[in-house]
Amino acid sequence: MSLTPDELTQFHRQGYLLKPGIFTPEDLRPLQDALTEIIDQAARELQTAGELTSIHADQPFGLRLARIYADNPAAGEEITRKVMGKGGGGYNGPAMLQTIRHPSLLSCIESLVGPDIIGSSVYRIRPKLPGWDRGEVPWHQDSGYFLAHCDRHLIVTCWVPLVDATLENGCLHVIPTVHKTGILRHYTEGHAGFLEVADEDLPAVEPVPVPMKAGDVLLLTNLTPHASFENRTNTVRWSIDLRYQSAHVPNNIGEEPASYTNERDPVTMACYPPEADFVIRDHNDPAREIHSADQFRQLRQHYETARPNTPGRGWTPLHER
Ligand SMILES: O=C(O)CCC(=O)C(=O)O
Incomplete structure (x- = not known):
């Protein structure tokens, strides 16, 4: 199930690609x-x-x-x-690792980042409740959350609805093609506490809503602006977003959270220091790959407890603009 040349072109030109039916209903059930x-x-x-x-x-x-x-x-x-969870990935049990390691999804990821794959620390579970203000995520690029030296690297976001995502229940919207122009200005303390790109800083390109079936995957670059709006139904729009990068992109594999001190030069740091990255595939040293749910949980918890220092990007609060 790897990406075709046309799909790769679409991803790189548009900054997103919808890949239908990666997860079957049985795959999503655990x-x-x-x-x-x-x-x-x-x-x-x-x-x-x-x-x-x-x-x-x-x-x-x-x-x-x-x-x-x-x-x-x-x-x-x-x-x-x-x-x-508290700003982290939340549930980190066996079914999450199994989902992250889904073979068809990893084949698509390999087409984009190469054979040695790191699971980026930042995965999220999102139950968007009906009418819930905090479930609305304002316009942002994922790189707004990552350290600046990672803007030039590809970190692939895979947005996977666990139920059908529709215009009514708050599917994702993306702004195509502008990922090539780099990072936009973000503000902290945006809607519901998220990072936010102000309306006046949004590119003049028509956003595209992306309704999806449960188990489809929307692939995005870390510079593709995206947002999701109110759930106007009486059901929950459940989704997860997973992230992957090449082993050559900065990461915190094998690093102790305590090594993230105020004195450390940010350019030597992982793209997202607060949470643990993990090895998905390493062709030279498969022993480094995380297959065990216990190992995965322990690694995540080690970082969650230690809360490594992150210098952030210096965005200012929205109310100061
Ligand atoms: O699931 C959503 O509504 C927003 C997801 C998102 O912003 C992301 O995956 O970065």
Whole structure:
């Protein structure tokens, strides 16, 4: 399932590529089940604490959290935080590693970054709740979050809906072709606390909405502006975004978080210091590849606990513009 020459041209010219049907419904199920397990456990605890009357155990994956949120928004948000983690990847169990290592997806990634592949630290799980303000992600390029010396490298974002993503439930929108012009000015403290490109700094190119079926993959460059808007349905728009890079792109493989000091020169750092990168494929030394879910969790937790220092990019707050 690697990319054809036409698909590679589309990706490099437009800055995005929709690759349908990479994940089958069966491929997605272990992750959906693992996320449902987190919801179930948290909902039971909230029910015991008297915060929820129903845990909606009979509802399917796309509906259950929406029903809980409709009954009690604070409880729904608390569960959502458990699923997403504290700014990190959230759930990091076996089903996540299995999803990240999906063979057809990795073949596509190999077409873009070569045979030695690093899993970029930044993967995210996003349950976009109905009408939830924090679920709307303003215009940004992923490089806005990465250190500046990584702007010239390719870090591929794979956006994967776990349910169908539609115009109504908040599919992704992209601005094509402008990834070639480099980094835009971003502001901190944008909508819902995200980084944001202000309207006046957006390129004069018509954005493209990208409705997708569950299991399709949208491939983006780290300089492709993208955003997603309100979920106007009564179901949850579930998605994950995974990132990959070549082993030649700066990363923190084999580095201790404590080596990220204030004195260290940022150009020697990984593109996103706060979280752990991991080896997906290493043809010379396959022993470095992370196949074990325990190893994956321990690595992620080591960084999450240590919270390495990051110099950031010096963006200013939106209200100061
Ligand atoms: O899932 C969304 O709504 C936004 C995703 C996003 O911004 C990203 O993948 O970088």
